[in-house]
Amino acid sequence: MKKTLLFIIISIIMTSLFGCSRDLEKSKSNIILSQDFGDQKIYDEKLDFAKDTTVMEFIESNLDVKTENGFIDSINGIKSEYSQENKLGWFYYINGNLAQVSPYDYYLKPGDDVVWDYHTWENEIYITSIIGSYPKNFTNGYNGKKLKTEILYSKKFKKDTDELYDYLKNNGADDLVKKDINEGYYNDEKINTVFIGTWSEISKIQNIKDVYNDKKGELFFEIENKVKALDCSKNIAKEFKKAAVIASLPKGYSSLSNIWIVTGNSDEMIKKALNILYENPEKIKAKFSAIITEDEIFNIPMIK
Secondary structure (H helix, E strand, C coil): CHHHHHHHHHHHHHHHHHHHHHHHCEEEEEEEEEECCCCEEEEEEEEEEECCCEHHHHHHHHCCEEEECCEEEEECCEECEECCCCEEEEEEEECCEECCCCCCCCECCCCCEEEEEEEECHHHCCCCECCCCCCHHHHCCECCECCEEEEEECHHHHHHHHHHHHHHHHCCCCCEEEEEHHHCCCCCCCEEEEEECCHHHHCCCHHHHHHHCCCCCCCCEEECCCEEEECCCCCEEEEECCCEEEEEEECCCCCCCEEEEEEECCHHHHHHHHHHHHHCHHHHCCCCEEEECCCCEEEECCCC
16 A cells, blocks of 8 residues: 555656656746837847747747737737738748748757737738847758858958857857958859958849849949938838948748848948947847947838
């Protein structure tokens, strides 16, 4: 009888420990809610989650989420719309990449940044790569898979490139190389590429040229004598005499590797943009892309 009772007690203890183990193995994830392609940040918290937690479980346990037929109907009272007049919905990004599976199927990894942005999807506007989770794009990757990153830079920005290289290395970007932009570029979709240079140098890169000239491409700026911020319909929303741009775009359809661009029409502003990346990355948190001026940082695409 005593042996039977002891066995039952041990079984209860083991069951309790096993049941609690999922709760004991806690990690943190940063969840951000934003609107209009990163124009407004409306929620930003680092929260605990247990092992084997999906994005859907994570947001349902921390936010006011309503669903309909398995789809997100609203988050914190902001409701999706689908009509002839409006097509508005919630899209989520993991460490800067548009998620490739539903939130029911993505299991969080320690340190993941989860950005939910509420924006229009009229006119086939799909932005699949954003800068607002930096440096997680390079240090964490998507679904726990960090990619090699190459930095191609113009010689006049070597000092700042060295600072950026050290910052990324110290924050977990293990496989990292840097080289002169004049050494040439091969579009390898297995790695990330960061281009640093004036627009006259960077605009020669074929991938960038193609997206820049594409009305449905993911670059929302123009650079001639001035730097022009575009809205989501690619109309000019604002012009700047002197500015830099930080932007990202995917290397290919459904690709998890990205091209990052740090460019502009002023060496001074390009250096300022680089300084933000290695000293004050919080300044671009939740932004889709950014235009940096002497006084402000503007999100693009810009909302008029």
